[in-house]
Structures are given as structure tokens and as C-alpha cells.
Amino acid sequence: MENNIYILLTVFTPIFASVIMLLLARANRAQRWVGLGSSILTWGFSIVVLLMVINEGPQTYRLGGYTPPYGIVFIADMLSALFGVMATTVMMAGFMYNVHSKEKAVGYPTFIPLFAVMATGLNGSFYTGDLFTFFVFLELMVLSSVAMVAMSDNRYGLEAAIKYVFISGMGTLFLLIGIAAMYTTFGTLNLAHMAVLLAEGERELLARSAAVMLMSAFLLKSAVFPFHFWQPDFHTTAPTAVSAMLSSVIVKVGIYMIIRTLTLLFTVEAPQIQNLLVILGIIGIFFGSLAALRTYNGKRVLAYSTIGQVGFILVAIGWANLQPEAGVAPLALTAAIIYAFNHAFIKSSLLMIMGLVAGQSHEHSVDFVDIDGLGPKLPPIIGMLWFLGGMSLAGLPPLNGFISKFAVARAGVGFGEWLALGLVIGSGALTLTYMFRTWQRVFQTKGEVKLHLLEKGEKGDGWLAPAFLITICILLGVYARPLVVLAEQTAIQILDASIYIEAINLFGG
Amino acid sequence: MIDVIYAVALGLLFAIGVFQLLRRDLIKSVIGFGILFTGVNLFLLASGAFRGDVAPYTTNVDQGLQTSDPLVQALILTAVVVSFGSYALLLAMVNIASRRYGSVDSDELSNLTK
Numbered sequence: 001m002e003n004n005i006y007i008l009l010t011v012f013t014p015i016f017a018s019v020i021m022l023l024l025a026r027a028n029r030a031q032r033w034v035g036l037g038s039s040i041l042t043w044g045f046s047i048v049v050l051l052m053v054i055n056e057g058p059q060t061y062r063l064g065g066y067t068p069p070y071g072i073v074f075i076a077d078m079l080s081a082l083f084g085v086m087a088t089t090v091m092m093a094g095f096m097y098n099v100h101s102k103e104k105a106v107g108y109p110t111f112i113p114l115f116a117v118m119a120t121g122l123n124g125s126f127y128t129g130d131l132f133t134f135f136v137f138l139e140l141m142v143l144s145s146v147a148m149v150a151m152s153d154n155r156y157g158l159e160a161a162i163k164y165v166f167i168s169g170m171g172t173l174f175l176l177i178g179i180a181a182m183y184t185t186f187g188t189l190n191l192a193h194m195a196v197l198l199a200e201g202e203r204e205l206l207a208r209s210a211a212v213m214l215m216s217a218f219l220l221k222s223a224v225f226p227f228h229f230w231q232p233d234f235h236t237t238a239p240t241a242v243s244a245m246l247s248s249v250i251v252k253v254g255i256y257m258i259i260r261t262l263t264l265l266f267t268v269e270a271p272q273i274q275n276l277l278v279i280l281g282i283i284g285i286f287f288g289s290l291a292a293l294r295t296y297n298g299k300r301v302l303a304y305s306t307i308g309q310v311g312f313i314l315v316a317i318g319w320a321n322l323q324p325e326a327g328v329a330p331l332a333l334t335a336a337i338i339y340a341f342n343h344a345f346i347k348s349s350l351l352m353i354m355g356l357v358a359g360q361s362h363e364h365s366v367d368f369v370d371i372d373g374l375g376p377k378l379p380p381i382i383g384m385l386w387f388l389g390g391m392s393l394a395g396l397p398p399l400n401g402f403i404s405k406f407a408v409a410r411a412g413v414g415f416g417e418w419l420a421l422g423l424v425i426g427s428g429a430l431t432l433t434y435m436f437r438t439w440q441r442v443f444q445t446k447g448e449v450k451l452h453l454l455e456k457g458e459k460g461d462g463w464l465a466p467a468f469l470i471t472i473c474i475l476l477g478v479y480a481r482p483l484v485v486l487a488e489q490t491a492i493q494i495l496d497a498s499i500y501i502e503a504i505n506l507f508g509g
Numbered sequence: 510m511i512d513v514i515y516a517v518a519l520g521l522l523f524a525i526g527v528f529q530l531l532r533r534d535l536i537k538s539v540i541g542f543g544i545l546f547t548g549v550n551l552f553l554l555a556s557g558a559f560r561g562d563v564a565p566y567t568t569n570v571d572q573g574l575q576t577s578d579p580l581v582q583a584l585i586l587t588a589v590v591v592s593f594g595s596y597a598l599l600l601a602m603v604n605i606a607s608r609r610y611g612s613v614d615s616d617e618l619s620n621l622t623k
Contacts, residue, residue, distance in 0.1 A: 139591045159618050165599050176549045184556040233621045
């Protein structure tokens with residue numbers, strides 16, 4: 001359907017809510033509840049978009065009614081609708097966490113509006129059908145998250161934010177050069193129009209260098225191995241709700257664009273890029289897991305673990321055979337989508353639990369030396385949720401982490417990539433080791449430590465948001481069929497680029 | 510001719526920008542950041558603004574002459590706004606850091622490894 005208003009509502013509800021929240025700057029409690037309400041609305045709209053996409057095929061919205069490729073067009077096909085639902089669900093849990101958060105940063109009048117602006121940037125970059133609009137939404141997301149990290153309770157937040165703006169700025173630079181190169185070559189910014197022109201014509205040299213520029217920008221934004229060095233600092237020092245978003249959904253923007261550009265634009269160059277992705281993914285898995293093993297901070301363990309988990313997704317993308325004439329079932333692409341979807345819920349819930357623990361320590365950090373003996377004094381539900389989440393991340397049944405690891409393994413067997421498969425499964429054991437180690441260190445050690453908040457008689461209701469996410473993890477693990485079927489349909493749909501191009505309806509309608 | 514001038518200018522801007530960005534003084538590297546973004550904006554301008562014969566949306570378009578591409582100017586306007594925003598945010602953060610650490614030397618701001 002053309003001009004589907006729900007896509008527009010999903011993207012722009014948070015930013016309107018942020019304007020309302022800025023008017024309520026003096027009333028912090030009201031801000032928090034307005035934020036939660038707007039995120040529930042956004043979540044509802046994204047679910048409606050997904051249902052319409054399942055029933056009627058890809059949906060579009062043309063801003064200002066201009067015919068594509070002129071003007072800006074939003075498009076929701078299966079891939080973007082699925083990623084959009086993932087983003088809005090995790091965002092909703094983030095707002096839920098903010099309502100009960102005891103952090104000082106959440107009390108500042110601009111924190112919750114910035115959080116909502118980040119949600120707009122995130123949803124917009126999933127739904128846009130235009131390379132330059134993607135750049136604008138990406139920058140919206142990056143700048144709002146940087147401002148929130150700079151005002152974090154952790155006193156090193158400012159340093160990490162400065163470091164990240166420089167590095168992310170370089171990524172943006174590469175993205176802009178890539179966009180300009182594509183525009184010089186093809187005279188269009190619309191992804192579908194570019195795909196048509198690329199499929200027709202001779203590939204000029206500038207298009208290839210544009211592919212390299214764009215890919216390096218996407219890899220930098222999702223903290224893949226050679227570009228990862230900013231990520232642990234930035235994700236550790238961020239306020240808890242923000243680090244939960246950064247480490248779960250924001251790294252997926254790069255993954256989404258890699259899948260989108262590989263299947264739509266650079267189909268000829270894809271095999272070379274994919275070989276590189278498999279190598280980078282395997283290095284990332286080992287680097288992330290080993291670095292997580294030797295870290296002495298709970299949040300940092302999770303930040304390094306994200307590098308490893310993104311590596312799994314990249315390996316799955318790298319295995320996918322994108323040539324349409326090969327006729328292989330799109331197993332690997334399905335695995336990548338399932339993995340990206342499940343990982344978002346697990347990682348955000350784990351980071352929120354670490355934030356709860358940090359809130360109880362005097363130092364406001366989860367450095368292992370600061371929290372000796374803290375864990376056993378916390379309400380037992382917090383430790384239980386962490387255990388469930390950790391087991392899910394390590395890939396034990398019946399949790400959703402098992403489903404995603406199983407999907408990757410099935411794809412590996414299907415393609416006979418034995419060496420890579422062995423490496424991937426072997427490194428899964430490393431995940432189990434570092435999750436167990438952190439659980440023992442945080443929740444099982446004895447020591448003399450005073451609780452920071454519980455002593456004053458304050459109850460922490462903060463476990464509601466991670467409990468919500470862990471419930472989703474268990475549901476997706478026990479009853480995985482709908483997600484797997486959806487991911488399979490998505491993989492089939494995105495492998496046929498003509499569906500996307502027809503939905504945009506170039507020069508028509 | 511204009512192409513050559515643009516290529517040389519772009520090369521110079523990128524070279525100066527990268528050099529400044531790698532300085533130890535954070536203020537200087539923020540300025541390098543700004544220079545690099547100016548270079549990218551110039552690249553965007555060079556990608557289509559000089560193709561035609563006359564400027565777009567002016568009175569003399571109906572002489573059968575080809576107009577130049579108006580879209581690149583819109584793109585540059587957006588890119589300028591975005592890079593200006595991150596430039597301002599970065600300067601504000603360096604300002605706070607200089608007050609907190611008493612220095613803008615990037616070696617002094619290295620507590621993250623602890």
C-alpha cells in the first residue's frame with residue numbers, strides 16, 4: 001500500500017513526544033511517564049506496520065507526495081519492519097527502565113527528550129529508502145547518544161563521548177564520501193533507483209570505491225573487529241538505559257544496512273565483501289570473547305561480548321549465497337536475522353541488570369573490586385534474571401539464544417563450511433565461560449560491602465524492565481516458530497530485489 | 510579548469526584536515542574535524558554543481574541552456590547543519606573537559622584504560 005501513515009507515525013511519534021517532554025522540563029516524573037507512553041504508542045504502530053507488511057506486502061510512504069526517485073520515500077518491507085519491531089520493543093523496555101531509574105543523569109531535564117530523539121533516529125534509519133535520509137537519521141541517533149553519554153553518572157563518560165564523536169565523525173565522513181560518489185555516478189540517492197541503474201549498466205570505478213566507503217562506515221558503526229576500539233569504553237560509561245540501547249539495537253543499524261546494500265545494490269561485489277565479513281566475524285568472535293574473559297568490570301564484559309555476538313551475525317551474513325541463480329535456500333540469511341533479533345533482547349536485559357547492581361554500589365560502577373559481596377544481598381530475582389539471560393547468551397536451550405546459535409550452525413552445516421563452523425561452535429563455549437565467571441563474581445562472592453540504596457529503605461523496582469525482556473527471551477525460545485518463519489520469509493523476500501524495487505514504484509503512481 | 514582547481518582544493522583540505530586531526534591538542538584536532546567536513550561538503554558540491562550552463566531557479570532558465578543540479582546544494586545545506594551540530598557539541602565537551610582536567614592535551618585525558 002502506498003502512503004501508509006503508520007510508517008510515518010512509527011518514525012516521528014518519539015520526536016513529537018520529545019517536544020512535549022521539553023515543555024515539561026520542570027516535571028521530571030511526568031517526563032518519564034510521557035516517554036513510556038509515547039514508546040508504547042510507537043511500539044503499537046510498528047506492530048501494525050509489521051502485520052500490514054505480512055498481509056499485504058511492502059508498504060511505502062512518500063513524503064510530500066513526490067514520485068520516487070524524486071523526494072524522500074519511507075519503505076517498510078519484511079526486513080525493515082522486523083528490525084523496526086525489534087528496535088521499538090527494546091526502546092519500550094528502555095523507557096520502562098528510565099521510569100524507575102535512580103541514576104542522576106535521568107533526572108536532568110534533557111535526558112529523556114534526548115532518549116526519544118535517539119528512538120526517532122533509530123526507527124528512521126530502519127524505514128528510510130534513501131541513502132541521504134539514512135545519513136541524517138544516523139547522525140540524529142549518534143549525536144543524541146553522545147550527549148547522553150557525556151552527562152553520564154560515570155565520571156569517565158565525557159572522555160568516552162569525545163573519543164566516540166571523533167571516531168564516529170570519521171565514519172560519517174566515509175559515509176558522506178560514499179554517498180557523494182554514488183550520486184556522482186548515478187545521479188540519484190534513492191536505493192531502489194540505484195539498484196535499477198546498477199543492474200542495468202556498466203559498473204563504473206566510482207561505484208566500487210563507494211561500496212568500500214559505505215561498507216567501512218557501516219562496519220565502524222556496528223563496532224566490527226578492526227573498528228571496535230571505541231565501543232567498550234563508550235558502552236561501559238554510558239547511563240544504563242543508553243548502554244542497553246547502544247549495545248543491543250544501535251549496533252544493528254550497521255548490520256541492517258550491510259544486509260540491505262549487499263542484497264540490493266552490490267550484488268556483484270557481494271562474494272568478495274562476504275569473504276571479508278566471515279574472516280572479520282571469526283576474528284571478532286574470538287577477540288570479543290577472550291577480551292571479555294580478562295575484564296574486571298561487569299558492563300565491560302557485556303560490551304566486549306557484543307563484539308563477539310556481532311561477529312556471529314557477520315559470519316552468518318558472509319555464508320549467505322546471494323546469487324539468485326544458485327537456488328540455495330536462504331538459510332544463512334535467516335540465521336543472521338534471527339541472531340540479530342534475539343541478541344537485542346538478551347543484551348539489553350543483561351545490561352539493565354548490571355545497571356541495577358551498579359546503582360547499589362557506592363562507586364556507581366560494576367567494577368568487580370567495588371561490588372564484592374554485593375550480589376547475595378540484592379533481591380534474589382535480580383540474580384535469577386541475570387542467570388537466565390547469561391544462559392541465553394551462551395546458547396543453552398530452552399532460551400532464545402539457543403535458537404539463534406542453532407540457526408547459525410544449521411546454515412554452516414548446509415553450506416559445508418566445516419572449519420568456520422568448528423571455530424564458531426568452539427567459541428560458543430567461551431561465551432559460556434565468561435558469563436558463568438561474571439555471574440559467580442557478581443552474585444556469588446562474599447565480602448564486606450554496604451548497600452547504597454536498599455539501606456535507605458528504597459525499593460528498587462528497576463527489575464521490571466529486564467524481567468519483561470527476559471520473558472520475551474523465554475517466549476522466543478520456547479515458541480520460536482513464528483520468528484523463524486518470519487525470518488525465512490524475510491530472507492526469501494530480500495533475496496529478490498525486484499520486490500523492493502516494485503514496491504517503490506519508480507516514476508509511477 | 511574548474512575541475513582541476515576543485516581537485517587540488519579537495520586534496521589540500523583533506524591533507525590539512527587529517528594533519529590537524531592527529532594533533533595532540535584537542536582544540537586543534539576539533540578544528541581539523543571541521544576542515545575535513547568542509548572538504549566533504551566541497552566534494553558534494555563538485556559532484557554536480559558545475560554540470561550545467563546556468564544556475565537553477567533563476568530568471569534566465571528559458572534560453573534553452575541546461576541548468577546545473579539544484580539537489581547537491583540541498584544536500585550540502587543538510588550536511589553543513591549536521592556537521593555544525595557535531596562540531597558545536599564536540600567543542601562544548603572539550604570545554605568541559607578542559608575545566609575538569611585542567612588541560613586539553615589528549616594524553617591527559619586517558620583515564621579510560623583503568
